[in-house]
Amino acid sequence: MSELKNDRFLRALMRQPVDRTPVWMMRQAGRYLPEYRATRERAGNFMGLCGNPDMACEVTLQPLDRYPQIDAAILFSDILTIPDAMGLGLYFETGEGPKFSKVVSTEKDIDALPVVDMDKDLTYVTDAVSLIRRELNGRVPLIGFSGSPWTLATYMIEGGSSKDYARTKELMYQQPQVFHKLIDKLVASVTAYLNAQIMAGAQAVQIFDSWGGALSHSAYHEFSLAPMQKIVDGLIKEHDGHPIPVILFTKGGGQWLTSMADSGATALGLDWTTDIAYARHLVGDKVALQGNMDPAILYTNPQRIREEVSTILQAYGNGSGHIFNLGHGVTPHATPENVGAFFEAVEELSVDYH
Amino acid sequence: MSELKNDRFLRALMRQPVDRTPVWMMRQAGRYLPEYRATRERAGNFMGLCGNPDMACEVTLQPLDRYPQIDAAILFSDILTIPDAMGLGLYFETGEGPKFSKVVSTEKDIDALPVVDMDKDLTYVTDAVSLIRRELNGRVPLIGFSGSPWTLATYMIEGGSSKDYARTKELMYQQPQVFHKLIDKLVASVTAYLNAQIMAGAQAVQIFDSWGGALSHSAYHEFSLAPMQKIVDGLIKEHDGHPIPVILFTKGGGQWLTSMADSGATALGLDWTTDIAYARHLVGDKVALQGNMDPAILYTNPQRIREEVSTILQAYGNGSGHIFNLGHGVTPHATPENVGAFFEAVEELSVDYH
Numbered sequence: 001m002s003e004l005k006n007d008r009f010l011r012a013l014m015r016q017p018v019d020r021t022p023v024w025m026m027r028q029a030g031r032y033l034p035e036y037r038a039t040r041e042r043a044g045n046f047m048g049l050c051g052n053p054d055m056a057c058e059v060t061l062q063p064l065d066r067y068p069q070i071d072a073a074i075l076f077s078d079i080l081t082i083p084d085a086m087g088l089g090l091y092f093e094t095g096e097g098p099k100f101s102k103v104v105s106t107e108k109d110i111d112a113l114p115v116v117d118m119d120k121d122l123t124y125v126t127d128a129v130s131l132i133r134r135e136l137n138g139r140v141p142l143i144g145f146s147g148s149p150w151t152l153a154t155y156m157i158e159g160g161s162s163k164d165y166a167r168t169k170e171l172m173y174q175q176p177q178v179f180h181k182l183i184d185k186l187v188a189s190v191t192a193y194l195n196a197q198i199m200a201g202a203q204a205v206q207i208f209d210s211w212g213g214a215l216s217h218s219a220y221h222e223f224s225l226a227p228m229q230k231i232v233d234g235l236i237k238e239h240d241g242h243p244i245p246v247i248l249f250t251k252g253g254g255q256w257l258t259s260m261a262d263s264g265a266t267a268l269g270l271d272w273t274t275d276i277a278y279a280r281h282l283v284g285d286k287v288a289l290q291g292n293m294d295p296a297i298l299y300t301n302p303q304r305i306r307e308e309v310s311t312i313l314q315a316y317g318n319g320s321g322h323i324f325n326l327g328h329g330v331t332p333h334a335t336p337e338n339v340g341a342f343f344e345a346v347e348e349l350s351v352d353y354h
Numbered sequence: 355m356s357e358l359k360n361d362r363f364l365r366a367l368m369r370q371p372v373d374r375t376p377v378w379m380m381r382q383a384g385r386y387l388p389e390y391r392a393t394r395e396r397a398g399n400f401m402g403l404c405g406n407p408d409m410a411c412e413v414t415l416q417p418l419d420r421y422p423q424i425d426a427a428i429l430f431s432d433i434l435t436i437p438d439a440m441g442l443g444l445y446f447e448t449g450e451g452p453k454f455s456k457v458v459s460t461e462k463d464i465d466a467l468p469v470v471d472m473d474k475d476l477t478y479v480t481d482a483v484s485l486i487r488r489e490l491n492g493r494v495p496l497i498g499f500s501g502s503p504w505t506l507a508t509y510m511i512e513g514g515s516s517k518d519y520a521r522t523k524e525l526m527y528q529q530p531q532v533f534h535k536l537i538d539k540l541v542a543s544v545t546a547y548l549n550a551q552i553m554a555g556a557q558a559v560q561i562f563d564s565w566g567g568a569l570s571h572s573a574y575h576e577f578s579l580a581p582m583q584k585i586v587d588g589l590i591k592e593h594d595g596h597p598i599p600v601i602l603f604t605k606g607g608g609q610w611l612t613s614m615a616d617s618g619a620t621a622l623g624l625d626w627t628t629d630i631a632y633a634r635h636l637v638g639d640k641v642a643l644q645g646n647m648d649p650a651i652l653y654t655n656p657q658r659i660r661e662e663v664s665t666i667l668q669a670y671g672n673g674s675g676h677i678f679n680l681g682h683g684v685t686p687h688a689t690p691e692n693v694g695a696f697f698e699a700v701e702e703l704s705v706d707y708h
Contacts (some may be wrong), residue, residue, distance in 0.1 A: 166687055169650035173658060213606075216648045216681075217629040218665070252567075255608045255627060273609060275571040294570045296523035304527060311572070327570075335522055 002205075004024060004203075006140045009072040013204060013245040013266050013288050015321040021313065022071035023343055027329030028063040029076045033336060045091045047117040050077050053128040060132050065141065065270075066336070069343040070321075072140050072204070073132060077125055079147035079208055083156045083187050085121040086113050089116065097161035104156045105167075107175070110182045116189040118196040125193075133201030144202030146193050148209035148250075149186035149231075150224035151339060156182070159313045165214055179223070187227045191234040198236045198244050206247040206269070207231065213252015220256055225263060232264040241246035247290055254279070261286040272327030277315040289316070290323040293342070298326075298334035302341035309345035318353050356420065358557075360494045363426040366597040367558060367620050367642050369675040375667065375704035376425035377697055378497075381683030382417040384432045387690060389416045400446045404432050407482040414486050420690070423697040425677075426494050426558070429551070430485060431479055433501035433562050436543050437510045438473040440467050451515035458510045459521070461529070466535045470543040472550040479547075480554040485673065487555030498556030500547050501561035502604075503540035503585075504578035510536070519568055526577055533577065541581045545588040552590045552598050560601040560623065567606015567625075574610055579617060586618040599643055605682060608633070615640040626681030631669040643670070644677040647696070652680075652688035656695035663699035672707050 004010075008022040029036055039059050043049035050056060060076040080098050084090035089101030104110060116122060133142050147155075155161070157168040172179040194205045212224040232246050248260055249269025260268050261283040270279055270291035279289055297308045309324070315324045324346045330339065358364070362376040366394065384390055393413050397403035404410060414430040435453050438444035443455035458464060470476060487496050501509075509515070511522040526533040548559045566578040586600050602614055603623025614622050615637040624633055624645035633643055651662045663678070670676045678700045 162612070164650065164685065166650060166653060166685070169648070171654040173648075173651055173662075174654040209599070213627065216626040217632075217649070220627070252606070252627070255629070272570040273567065277610070278571075294523070294527075294573070296518065296520060297527055299520060299524040300528040308527075331518065331520070 005138045012323050016069045021324050023324040023346040024072040029059040030334035030336045036241040051124045053131050057130040074143040077304045083096045099160040103159040107178045118192045126196050129197050129200035141203040143204045144197030145206045146190045149227040151210045183227050187230045191231050195236050204245045209250040213248035229263045257282050286294045288321040290325050292327040295326045298338045305341045306345040359492045366677050372674050375678050377678040377700040378426040383413040385686035386688045387602040398438050399519045405478045407485050410482040412483045421697045423701040428497040439470045453457050453514040457513040461532045472546045483551050483554035495557040497558045498551030499560045504535045505564045537581050543586045558599045563604040566604035583617045611636050642675040644679050646681040648681045652692045659695045660699040
């Protein structure tokens with residue numbers, strides 16, 4: 001593997017000194033970019049794009065080519081590849097969210113689910129990781145990722161997106177032991193999946209707990225955080241002589257940062273509802289923090305974006321341990337120009353804090 | 355006005371001693387009740403029901419007749435009556451959320467909006483309040499309510515429900531002074547509306563900030579909490595010799611309880627993501643707390659419901675200042691039997707804490 005030319009992202013995760021705050025953007029390879037839309041068009045559909053390592057590599061690199069300030073690449077894939085590999089049949093209908101052709105309803109359904117076997121399943125993902133890592137040629141580090149067990153479970157039980165997770169919560173509250181069997185299979189699968197990504201070249205991993213914020217305080221700790229903690233425990237700690245940092249991102253998890261900081265993760269992702277100054281005060285020097293600009297700021301103009309970047313940098317304050325990002329994925333409504341202004345603002349304004 | 359026979363709810367709001375924890379349920383007059391569905395059917399449509407004081411009174415009283423444990427009635431109405439009175443044309447399409455036939459997009463649109471004039475507008479609401487108060491005949495206190503300015507603004511700009519409030523946030527972030535003009539009109543309207551409800555007989559009021567949780571930390575304080583604080587300041591403090599408590603409920607507001615407690619409100623509503631023990635620790639003796647069972651617990655069974663009620667009572671601990679409620683409105687999927695088990699559990703188990 002070629003030497004890393006820009007290790008700002010990895011250094012900030014380990015809270016080592018950096019020259020400026022590193023930056024990347026969740027969903028940076030996405031529909032706001034015309035070059036992404038062109039590749040997506042060629043692929044035919046979204047899963048065709050995820051399932052083709054060459055195309056997945058191509059779109060992963062697109063934002064890096066356009067915005068030289070980006071300090072990390074993230075594997076282009078979907079969070080629902082694991083349930084798909086378990087046989088649920090993931091598909092996307094135009095204009096709608098993800099759907100599964102089979103849903104999980106009963107204990108029997110859960111017992112019948114296989115744990116993913118990385119020697120057979122999801123090789124299109126690990127192939128993409130290897131290829132991207134090779135094509136990056138040391139420009140920036142590559143992040144691998146997975147959905148969290150709780151988040152994956154909601155899609156598997158609801159059959160797609162959901163407003164209130166009624167069926168998932170019914171099973172979870174009514175038959176917690178049955179629900180734990182599903183979560184345990186997902187813990188084993190996510191662990192194997194992330195370890196395979198690390199072996200294929202991912203230099204950091206992020207766990208996306210997109211719907212953890214829908215849980216009660218105690219249910220979050222039992223059904224989302226504890227399983228993620230088991231995954232963190234089971235991950236390869238070092239590869240090629242480098243530590244592998246783990247970022248935990250529970251959207252809507254701002255009330256649980258203290259316990260998240262004790263999970264063994266290297267860094268916590270923050271959504272935009274959290275005051276990053278207060279978050280830093282809460283977590284102390286246990287973890288780094290990633291985030292947390294409201295993606296809707298990207299609907300405004302370069303001057304307003306610059307002001308918001310400045311406010312967040314000031315709120316985090318001096319020193320390393322901050323990876324600048326949005327508080328959630330960039331949306332298709334953002335313009336490439338405004339995204340550029342965002343990256344430039346972080347590059348320019350963050351120098352003063354280091 | 356007849357003497358109040360059950361003042362447990364009002365006493366708990368003022369943190370005065372009570373014999374047990376009072377309880378009511380957001381959306382307690384709602385689709386989970388067959389008697390509600392029958393009246394709704396007769397009314398033809400939802401706005402027909404809200405707009406008819408006799409029917410609004412009838413459905414307000416239905417849960418009280420079924421469940422003798424309920425300690426407060428809440429006016430049956432919609433949170434969007436104010437934008438409707440401003441001329442936006444509220445309607446409901448079957449199976450979908452509320453919609454407006456006109457939306458607010460520009461400064462000109464905002465300038466053209468009238469502040470509601472309670473001598474002319476929304477008399478169907480104040481008529482319903484007077485009638486319900488008379489029909490209650492002192493059984494339990496009556497709660498009036500309104501949506502918060504921020505929450506109303508999102509519907510007025512998006513034209514209905516929204517996933518990410520893109521247009522609202524664009525206006526708010528891009529032209530904050532223009533957005534403040536809209537918020538100011540809503541502050542004046544909500545204040546007049548709640549005061550009219552108080553004059554008509556509401557003995558407490560609740561402000562529903564359903565979408566405040568979608569805001570960033572600083573935007574919440576500027577565009578949602580500060581306007582609600584202005585409303586609290588402008589409300590009638592006493593009526594008929596009784597103080598009028600104000601409950602502030604920001605769904606997703608668990609990170610902002612400390613500043614909410616300084617708003618002048620009597621009590622804060624908590625959604626189920628917040629640990630009520632920690633919330634009590636945070637707010638001290640500044641405010642009472644209302645909440646906060648996950649409505650999804652009502653999909654389980656009486657035993658499980660009883661356990662959850664017990665856990666929340668224990669978390670709040672001894673003494674007054676807790677009004678038991680769900681963390682959000684009850685959904686149509688809950689069964690009347692399970693709702694009954696919820697009310698009974700609070701009645702029986704809370705005695706030990708007083």
